[in-house]
Structure formats: structure tokens, C-alpha cells
Amino acid sequence: MRRILLTLILFICIHSISAEEILIYQGKASHFNEFLDGLTDAQFAIKYDTEEKIYYFFSSDIMNKGWVKLTEKQFVLFRNTLNKYLQWEKTAIEKQVEINKEFPQSALSCDVIWKFGEDWYYSNLTMSFKFFSQSKTRHQFILYSNNVSSNSNEFVDYKIEPFYFDKKHVSDLIAGISEEAIKNIISEAAKKKEVEDLFK
Numbered sequence: 620m621r622r623i624l625l626t627l628i629l630f631i632c633i634h635s636i637s638a639e640e641i642l643i644y645q646g647k648a649s650h651f652n653e654f655l656d657g658l659t660d661a662q663f664a665i666k667y668d669t670e671e672k673i674y675y676f677f678s679s680d681i682m683n684k685g686w687v688k689l690t691e692k693q694f695v696l697f698r699n700t701l702n703k704y705l706q707w708e709k710t711a712i713e714k715q716v717e718i719n720k721e722f723p724q725s726a727l728s729c730d731v732i733w734k735f736g737e738d739w740y741y742s743n744l745t746m747s748f749k750f751f752s753q754s755k756t757r758h759q760f761i762l763y764s765n766n767v768s769s770n771s772n773e774f775v776d777y778k779i780e781p782f783y784f785d786k787k788h789v790s791d792l793i794a795g796i797s798e799e800a801i802k803n804i805i806s807e808a809a810k811k812k813e814v815e816d817l818f819k
Contacts, residue, residue: 639669641808644795648762648782658783665796667805676746678779685733685777687746687764693727694796700725700748701793704760707750708786717752731767733777740769742777751783760784 644665649658666675666686674689689697700722711718727746732739749761763781768774784792794800 639812640675641667641669641805643667643674643801643804644792646788646792646795648784648788650780651783661780661782663782667801669805669808676779678782680780683733683735683777685731685779687744687779688730688732689727689746693729696725696727697746698793698796701760701789704748704750704784704789705786705793708758711750711752711758712756715755717755718750718758719752720750722748722750731764731777735775735777738775740771740775740777742767742770744778746779757785760789 642664646663646665648661648663650661651657652659662678664675664677666677667673668675672691674691674694676687676689678685703722703725707718725748729744729746730741731744732741734740744764744767746762746764749763751759751761753759761781761783762779764779766776766778768776
């Protein structure tokens with residue numbers, strides 16, 4: 620019975636991903652590469668599901684493609700945490716200090732769907748955010764998650780590889796996912812769909 624329920628949940632999740640997805644923002648950040656002992660370029664995307672009215676934080680690597688679901692309320696909290704980073708970064712620069720600290724009450728419990736090879740998996744993870752000082756003049760925003768096992772196969776796991784954002788990355792992201800920016804993107808996508816529907 621449990622397996623049937625998990626299969627049903629996974630089917631619904633995959634169906635929601637295949638619904639009308641709008642790319643809201645394509646962003647840049649960095650991953651820490653242990654082999655190189657330094658930061659390397661990384662990309663992510665913010666997508667919006669017009670049917671479910673939810674957001675996805677999408678990222679991929681060699682093995683996985685992952686969609687972390689964020690409700691409207693969670694997305695607002697995410698945006699607020701990004702703005703909190705800018706406040707802390709300004710204070711840290713002014714005070715010439717180094718801080719490594721989780722943003723208080725910022726962690727988000729989210730459903731995640733990921734594709735490993737040709738198979739789909741589902742679980743729940745915690746998306747977390749940290750303020751991290753590389754030096755007294757360089758302070759980063761880190762987005763990461765815990766490691767979780769699939770609800771259908773405990774040997775298949777997933778986590779968001781930590782994304783390191785510099786101030787410019789955060790500023791660009793805030794501008795790209797502002798209420799006004801999102802409203803404009805959704806409006807343009809709707810107009811484009813109306814035109815496409817005329818030629819069916």
C-alpha cells in the first residue's frame with residue numbers, strides 16, 4: 620500500500636513538472652570544488668508552474684536534475700532572506716568583521732523531485748541559507764540543503780550542492796525575482812501562449 624501511495628505521489632509530482640513551466644530567472648553562482656580547492660562557476664534556474672502556482676529551484680549536475688518546490692509563501696521568505704543578506708553584508712563591511720552564521724528562521728522545508736539517470740525520485744528536504752565571510756571585504760550568501768534519501772529507494776539520495784553567491788549575484792537575483800519582474804515575465808508568457816494557440 621505504501622509503495623502504491625509513493626508511486627501516486629511521484630506521478631503527481633512529475634505531472635506538475637510537465638505542466639506549463641515558465642523560466643523566471645537563470646542565475647550564476649559558484650560551487651566549491653574540493654579537487655581544485657576553490658570555487659568554480661555554477662548555474663541554477665528559478666521556474667514557475669502556472670497551473671500549480673508554485674516555484675521551482677532547479678539545479679543539475681552530472682548525475683542529477685533536481686526541482687525543489689517552493690510555495691508562494693516560501694518564495695517570499697526566500698526573497699526576504701536575500702534582502703537580509705544585503706543588510707548583513709553592509710554591516711560587515713562597515714564594521715570590518717568576518718561572520719559565519721545561519722540566517723535565523725530562514726530554513727524552508729520543501730518537496731523535491733529529482734531525476735537520476737532515467738528514473739524519477741521524490742522526498743522532502745530542508746533548504747538552508749548562511750552568511751559566510753571569505754574575508755573582511757568579501758561576504759557570501761550560501762544556499763544548500765541536507766542530504767535526503769528517496770521515499771521509494773533508500774539507496775538513492777539527493778542534496779543541493781552548496782551555491783556560493785557574491786553580492787552581485789544576490790543583487791541580480793533579487794532584481795530578477797522581484798514581484799514586478801515576475802509579473803512581467805508571466806504576462807509575456809501568457810501573451811506568447813495566446814499567439815501560439817491561434818496556430819493549432
